[in-house]
Amino acid sequence: NAGVTQTPKFRVLKTGQSMTLLCAQDMNHEYMYWYRQDPGMGLRLIHYSVGEGTTAKGEVPDGYNVSRLKKQNFLLGLESAAPSQTSVYFCASSYLQGRAKATNEKLFFGSGTQLSVL
Amino acid sequence: EDKVVQSPLSLVVHEGDTVTLNCSYEVTNFRSLLWYKQEKKAPTFLFMLTSSGIEKKSGRLSSILDKKELFSILNITATQTGDSAIYLCAISGGGADGLTFGKGTHLIIQP
Numbered sequence: 001n002a003g004v005t006q007t008p009k010f011r012v013l014k015t016g017q018s019m020t021l022l023c024a025q026d027m028n029h030e031y032m033y034w035y036r037q038d039p040g041m042g043l044r045l046i047h048y049s050v051g052e053g054t055t056a057k058g059e060v061p062d063g064y065n066v067s068r069l070k071k072q073n074f075l076l077g078l079e080s081a082a083p084s085q086t087s088v089y090f091c092a093s094s095y096l097q098g099r100a101k102a103t104n105e106k107l108f109f110g111s112g113t114q115l116s117v118l
Numbered sequence: 119e120d121k122v123v124q125s126p127l128s129l130v131v132h133e134g135d136t137v138t139l140n141c142s143y144e145v146t147n148f149r150s151l152l153w154y155k156q157e158k159k160a161p162t163f164l165f166m167l168t169s170s171g172i173e174k175k176s177g178r179l180s181s182i183l184d185k186k187e188l189f190s191i192l193n194i195t196a197t198q199t200g201d202s203a204i205y206l207c208a209i210s211g212g213g214a215d216g217l218t219f220g221k222g223t224h225l226i227i228q229p
Contacts (some may be wrong), residue, residue, distance in 0.1 A: 006196075033216050040127075042221040043161075043206065050214045058215060090160065094216065105150055105210045107217060109160035 006110035013081045021076040023091030031094045032074040036087040081117045089113045120145040121221035130226045139223045141207030142189040149212035159183040202227045
């Protein structure tokens, strides 16, 4: 019952460093998402993917890149970290949406990554 | 642009009290409204509402949607300290970009 797994759980970076956050899901979900959560701001969408090999920008994509080379994995990259990217990052996945008979639209979340950029 | 507004942003009550959390929304296309509970880590799913007037219940929690007035409420009766959490409201427009979340209500239950 792994569900959605994020690694690492915690990370501290210096300004300008790069890193990759890994998200893996074992539910064969088509859609995957990266959100960031900041105090008083709720969850904001960074990037998302509707399937292997496809990605799209969300609400706050600047400073981040993503890749979905395999259906089960969704990677979030920070090429040059900035203090403004200090946040908690959540990965989520969901069933294929948009079909007329789809009734389950809930997202399944990973446990989050606490990232601090000094 | 889709918008979800939750109120209050924070609430402190005593154990045993009943609380009502509010969520109003403005969306271009509405498919469903979802409630999540977030304790220390990942948000966990509570309810999904798609039709007006149908109350969803799970133990002491219940929720109802008003699609005419564009709002939903989440009720928690006989609150317990374990109900302390951030409660998130989200809207699905049925698009590929998933859910639009409100800022959440931080609920604290005091013994």
